[in-house]
Amino acid sequence: MSGSAIPSSVQRIAVLGAGHVGPVIARIALDAGFEVAIAASGSPENLELITQVVMPGAEARWAADAVAAADLVVLAIPLHRFPALDPGLLAGKLVVDAMNYWAPADGVVPMFKGQEVSSSEIVQRQLSQSTVVKSLNQIAYQDLEDGRRPAGSPDRHAIGVAGNDAGAAKLVGEVIDRIGYDPILLPSLSAGRILQPGGPIFGAVLARSQFELAIRTTAVHA
């Protein structure tokens, strides 16, 4: 990729994080026909067995190798580990921020503490050479796989996609759609605040209509 953070299409996905949600994201991406690499903070050797059994078809790699080969990188690491992540690793990449910040349950992370802006805006500020889109953060890992529905199903669920770059958000929206959810595009990372913990959508598995209703009613009361 030549400097631009937005590929023309997405075929290879790198998932950073092999805890609760990373492997589920890897699995549903594989099901949707993407090539998937997964990395944790250490050596891929530690992930080989997990990958083989829990996400057959994915490739365990060092984070740097997984990212280098990817069209899209999903950040599925705990937010308190993000400040130590080298932004250079993700330079020039389209990054889906699936992380959440909720101090009462996860502890205070100074980089994010007391900020008026959404957590993904801080992630974007830090990853100044990447294009950040917030998505895949709002549905709990235990619901993410079973919540999928084919396109056109009347009971299809929705996942929010927020980005400052409309082209990048659209691309991520296409990935979400292929995975099995209706993408709901939000016009900016700031607007993505609605997807955060404490908001009306976080942790819920909602149909598009319920999702849009929640956005409208929250906007009225904000």
Add this chain to the structure above:
Amino acid sequence: MTTSTTESPRETTGGSTPFPLVLGLDTFGDHEHDARDRPLSHAQTIRNVVEEGVLAEQVGVDFFGIGEHHTDDFPMPAADVVLAAIAARTQRIHIGSAVTVLSSDDPVRVFQRFSTLNAISSGRAEVILGRGSSIDSFPLFGYDLADYEDLFEEKVNLFAELRKGGPVTWQGNLRPSLNNQDVVPFTENGPFPAWIGVGGSPQSVVRAAHYGFSLMLAIIGGSPARFRPFSRLFLQALEKFGREPLPIGVHSPGHVADTDEKALEEFWPRWLNIITKMSKVRGFAIPTMESFRFEVGPQGALFIGSPETVAQKIATNLKTLGANRFDLKFGMPGLSPASVLKNIELYGTKVIPRVRELLAD
């Protein structure tokens, strides 16, 4: 291990198990209300838990577990003390934590307390270690939530050393080292059973195998079947580390009453109340009746209903997961002692024999 890696793990069952079937009960010391819905004292709730443990043995339950919690809804910070009281009044039932929040405890003290419990109960003690999804112990004991991974990793490592018996030499970053240190009381018959409670992280499954702990799958939301690959992962990881197979258990919440309707009616308002409080702490949207119905249904993680409904669901999931043990987390803050005792009685006299029957063929 004969499992071929080419078959899709999502299509197969977790595998059969060589271990005997164990059917247990867990409580978090859920704060009970009297028949007129007034909260009992914490002290009375704790005394009731002792009676519940005694009743569990009488009706044929194999294991009684108490999970550490530190709130008004679950006033149960010293589960081992309560377990000791139950041990003194029972002969057969196994007793243990479900879970001990090891991250905010001292592994040496945990070992000593459970080794003492094992002495009192003549070898009936077990410990289930958890990282602590209930986070109230962290501020209480001055731990930083951002350290939870390191705390758990290091403390599990030390606990595994302690459990082997004999003088311990150990070095870590978060606790003073031990140098050829005796840790008493010594156990009479080797290490007592120890488990790691695992949510949905495959790395935790591998960690349990690495240290030689049994695997307790805590399934509290979503479809239990999605844990299938974890049983295989656990067995393959044990093999990789050169260990013999170890038991696999499932812990899930539920409630048994005479009929499905009665069980749902009793449980739903209490569950909604607690989940609403939890949603404020954790920042998630309050679940709907629709999501509750899903969890109660065949695909969900709540084991609620008549003895037949609950027994069928337990048997199905044990088979699917290749697990040999099921622990029902009974009670919910606000339920009355009468409905809790009824639940225990039905679980012991109806659910357990029925599950054994269903799994016999």
